[in-house]
Amino acid sequence: MCFIWLQEMKTVVKDxxxxxxxxxLPLGYPLLYSWIYNNExxxxxxxxxxxLSHSKSSREFIQKFNASxxxxxxxxxxxxxxxxxxxxxxxxxxxLYFPADFDHRLYRGESATVGVYCDMSxxxxxxxxxxxxxxxxxxxxxxxxxxKSPSFTKRDEEVSSKPLDFDEVxxxxxxxxxxxxxxxxxxxxxxxxxxxLGIGMSAGTARENSRYQDLVPISKHYNGIFRIVFGKxxxxxxxxxxxGAYITMCVPRFFSFTSMxxxxxxxxxxxxxxxxxxxxxxxxxxxxRYRENVMLLVVFTSVPMLFxxxxxxxxxxxxxxxxxxxxxxxxxxxxxxYLRISSMGGTLHxxxxxxxxxxxxxxxxxxxxxxxxxxQIIRARRHALEAKKALK
Amino acid sequence: xxxGIVDLDxxxxxxxxxxxxxxxxxSRVAAYYPNVNDARQAIQRNEIFAxxxxxxxTTEELLASRQPKISFYYSNVTLLAGGTLFKDLTTIxxxxxxxxxxxxxxxxxxxxxxxAAFLQPIHMDLHMINNPSANYNVYLSTVMVPGVxxxxxxxxxxxxxxxxxxxxxxxxxxxxxxxxxxxxxxGKLLPQTCIFxxxxxxxxxxxxxxxxxxxxxxxxxILLLSVLTVLASQAFGVFIxxxxxxxxxxxxxxxLWAVLGFSLSGATYPVTSMSPMLEAVAQxxxxxxxxxxxxxxxxxxxxxxxxxxxxxxxCAIICLPVFTMxxxxxxxxxxxxxx
Numbered sequence: 001m002c003f004i005w006l007q008e009m010k011t012v013v014k015d016x017x018x019x020x021x022x023x024x025l026p027l028g029y030p031l032l033y034s035w036i037y038n039n040e041x042x043x044x045x046x047x048x049x050x051x052l053s054h055s056k057s058s059r060e061f062i063q064k065f066n067a068s069x070x071x072x073x074x075x076x077x078x079x080x081x082x083x084x085x086x087x088x089x090x091x092x093x094x095x096l097y098f099p100a101d102f103d104h105r106l107y108r109g110e111s112a113t114v115g116v117y118c119d120m121s122x123x124x125x126x127x128x129x130x131x132x133x134x135x136x137x138x139x140x141x142x143x144x145x146x147x148k149s150p151s152f153t154k155r156d157e158e159v160s161s162k163p164l165d166f167d168e169v170x171x172x173x174x175x176x177x178x179x180x181x182x183x184x185x186x187x188x189x190x191x192x193x194x195x196x197l198g199i200g201m202s203a204g205t206a207r208e209n210s211r212y213q214d215l216v217p218i219s220k221h222y223n224g225i226f227r228i229v230f231g232k233x234x235x236x237x238x239x240x241x242x243x244g245a246y247i248t249m250c251v252p253r254f255f256s257f258t259s260m261x262x263x264x265x266x267x268x269x270x271x272x273x274x275x276x277x278x279x280x281x282x283x284x285x286x287x288x289r290y291r292e293n294v295m296l297l298v299v300f301t302s303v304p305m306l307f308x309x310x311x312x313x314x315x316x317x318x319x320x321x322x323x324x325x326x327x328x329x330x331x332x333x334x335x336x337x338y339l340r341i342s343s344m345g346g347t348l349h350x351x352x353x354x355x356x357x358x359x360x361x362x363x364x365x366x367x368x369x370x371x372x373x374x375x376q377i378i379r380a381r382r383h384a385l386e387a388k389k390a391l392k
Numbered sequence: 393x394x395x396g397i398v399d400l401d402x403x404x405x406x407x408x409x410x411x412x413x414x415x416x417x418x419s420r421v422a423a424y425y426p427n428v429n430d431a432r433q434a435i436q437r438n439e440i441f442a443x444x445x446x447x448x449x450t451t452e453e454l455l456a457s458r459q460p461k462i463s464f465y466y467s468n469v470t471l472l473a474g475g476t477l478f479k480d481l482t483t484i485x486x487x488x489x490x491x492x493x494x495x496x497x498x499x500x501x502x503x504x505x506x507x508a509a510f511l512q513p514i515h516m517d518l519h520m521i522n523n524p525s526a527n528y529n530v531y532l533s534t535v536m537v538p539g540v541x542x543x544x545x546x547x548x549x550x551x552x553x554x555x556x557x558x559x560x561x562x563x564x565x566x567x568x569x570x571x572x573x574x575x576x577x578x579g580k581l582l583p584q585t586c587i588f589x590x591x592x593x594x595x596x597x598x599x600x601x602x603x604x605x606x607x608x609x610x611x612x613x614i615l616l617l618s619v620l621t622v623l624a625s626q627a628f629g630v631f632i633x634x635x636x637x638x639x640x641x642x643x644x645x646x647x648l649w650a651v652l653g654f655s656l657s658g659a660t661y662p663v664t665s666m667s668p669m670l671e672a673v674a675q676x677x678x679x680x681x682x683x684x685x686x687x688x689x690x691x692x693x694x695x696x697x698x699x700x701x702x703x704x705x706x707c708a709i710i711c712l713p714v715f716t717m718x719x720x721x722x723x724x725x726x727x728x729x730x731x
Contacts, residue, residue: 042665088694111509120523121687137514144513163492165461166485173468181471299647314473346436
């Protein structure tokens with residue numbers, strides 16, 4: 001067992017490809033991704049203003065709109081066509097349109113309309129423009145209502161314009177940051193993909209080096225199934241215990257992402273997650289004939305896997321069949337569990353279903369791996385015997 | 393999406409408020425909780441995405457016009473769910489307010505129009521151009537799927553050239569082309585180009601023809617973009633292999649580049665909000681230019697000249713192999729594959 005462990009360690013360090021995926025990828029990629037999303041929220045989205053009203057109230061609206069940190073009234077246009085061509089040039093992402101009768105209607109006691117045209121090609125820009133415009137129209141409307149209402153005291157005004165007050169409290173991910181929402185998932189996924197790539201690579205190398213393209217070499221050390229499986233998985237686990245700690249604790253700290261994780265919960269989640277990833281990878285590695293093929297396999301699946309975890313499109317709205325597929329993959333539960341203990345400060349108790357699913361996966365994939373390796377050993381022996389016969 | 397309720401007041405008024413919330417398309421009242429702590433734990437267990445908290449005595453204070461306060465708590469950990477529920481819950485709170493206001497005003501003898509104008513003096517007329525329902529699939533499939541196809545083309549291109557070297561067929565391959573590298577590479581990649589083009593066309597037909605995604609840019613633009621995409625991806629693959637004529641390294645680079653492209657294309661998080669250095673890096677990513685041409689010319693239907701920069705860059709990427717072709721030839725004739 002120790003010999004196999006040592007052999008595996010040696011291949012990881014010596015093999016250029018395995019080194020990249022085992023060590024460099026999990027070290028470097030999280031930093032790159034965190035850097036990309038480090039600004040968290042979109043700010044100063046440029047907007048064109050078409051003000052046909054040219055009145056005090058429309059100017060007040062624009063001023064208040066401009067004061068919001070997420071948008072900026074960058075261009076003033078004379079008509080909608082002009083503003084539209086600015087969208088085409090990507091100079092602005094939305095248009096604010098005040099009709100000529102905006103002011104008149106407002107002071108005539110009718111409801112005035114302000115047109116908001118959004119370029120829908122980017123969800124976040126659209127949201128920024130919409131929410132700023134909504135906030136301004138509500139606060140200006142509120143002031144107007146107050147000034148028009150027949151009341152005596154200040155308090156009276158407040159109550160009559162807003163009989164039912166309300167508070168909106170973002171309870172988790174309070175900044176609404178994009179990075180905070182997506183980075184934890186990406187980090188956990190990187191762990192899995194790096195493991196799959198690394199294990200697949202080293203299996204591919206083993207096959208290419210062997211004479212009959214067998215996964216298991218003929219040697220007195222490679223006799224028992226459990227010996228091989230435990231030896232290899234111990235090597236991967238040792239490396240990835242370090243990597244896992246780095247990715248789940250250091251990286252969020254570097255970029256000051258929200259992390260409310262407790263040591264015991266994190267360890268409790270990561271151990272089954274890493275083990276299930278390792279056995280998942282070892283099971284899949286028997287499919288790999290050439291070392292480069294594994295890249296084709298793993299790289300493609302990473303994007304669908306991210307979506308299957310319910311990170312961008314909520315889990316409850318994923319169709320049933322896809323949910324079923326997602327249960328086969330360790331990262332689904334790993335991501336959900338990690339999000340809950342890291343971003344929401346949950347405990348192991350809160351993520352019990354995920355936690356249990358990961359242990360079940362670990363067990364199932366472990367047994368599958370043993371079966372696969374048993375098959376491989378038998379094949380390797382048969383090849384060896386055939387070769388012996390041929391020699392005679 | 394499941395929403396929780398913490399209703400400590402439990403009167404007809406609050407119950408009708410909750411029923412209205414349940415009637416919204418995007419939210420479903422999933423559970424009632426006795427206190428805020430339980431509801432918070434339910435969010436942590438991922439049972440609900442948000443909850444509405446109605447303190448005791450809300451109705452009583454409402455009727456006595458003492459301005460009671462209700463709160464809603466929403467989790468932004470899944471951004472989309474947070475955003476949608478935020479909208480719903482704001483609406484419901486405003487409605488609650490408006491119901492009281494309109495009852496009071498109609499008692500004063502105002503007409504319905506007057507009440508509407510009084511309660512909402514500035515009305516916002518929102519135009520969500522080309523995607524009026526904010527369909528999420530339009531965001532996802534139009535960029536992520538081409539991203540995956542491009543990744544596929546990168547890797548297949550590199551793989552098919554690299555395997556010649558790996559299985560020691562490279563010299564024979566070049567001999568077939570009279571030792572000229574250009575006919576060799578073009579001949580090898582041309583059938584693949586046809587296959588990928590067919591693939592892109594089928595994908596485009598499914599998306600724009602069958603699912604009817606917005607495409608005011610027209611079919612000509614879609615085809616042009618498909619051709620540009622396929623050629624640029626293949627050229628990029630050849631270029632990378634020429635830079636590093638080792639199958640393993642070039643495949644690694646290609647896959648890292650392609651995966652990075654998903655983020656740097658700016659389809660989810662806008663490139664203009666990233667750090668300026670990354671904005672520059674994004675220019676080197678083919679998917680970024682695909683996305684820009686798609687959204688300017690196909691999705692919004694502006695003329696091609698508005699996306700001239702992106703078209704030029706894609707054309708430049710198509711020309712990139714010129715620089716590394718000689719290197720590929722040298723590698724094919726001299727290098728030996730080292731496992």
